[in-house]
Amino acid sequence: MHADDQVGEGVSADLAVLLRSADDSRPVMIVSSVCGGCGGRVFLVLFDDVEGGAERMCVGCGVHAFIADSEEFWEDADPGEAGCPCGSREFEVAVAFSLADDGLVRWVTVGLRCRRDGAVGVYAEWKIDYGPTDHLLTMV
Known part of the structure; x- marks a missing residue:
């Protein structure tokens, strides 16, 4: 981990390590997805691994959100x-x-941890080439 990394509440250790290792030498802020509708933390996920991008759907209540x-x-x-x-x-x-x-976000990396067997993986990542980017940090 980088000295300036920030790992949010609810991020499993193995997922945090994977996301850190998938990134470059820049500091990262790692945030767990939480459903705004019900507070759930289990999702079905659509992703585009070519262009980058991801959408999640809460298993508990069905609310969709883009990352x-x-x-x-x-x-x-x-x-x-x-x-x-x-x-x-x-x-x-x-x-x-x-x-x-x-302090601007330059890359977004989406990691998933399987609820059944605990396997982790990076499913999508993409570059951010504009600013300001503070709004992205809350769109998880």
């Missing part, structure tokens, strides 16, 4: 559904925001 700025590019996306090799489609979701020296 970071995914909605802006979703119309052109070709999303697939996340699935674990064990066959499960239900995941905990955490997002790593790679921060530049000026």
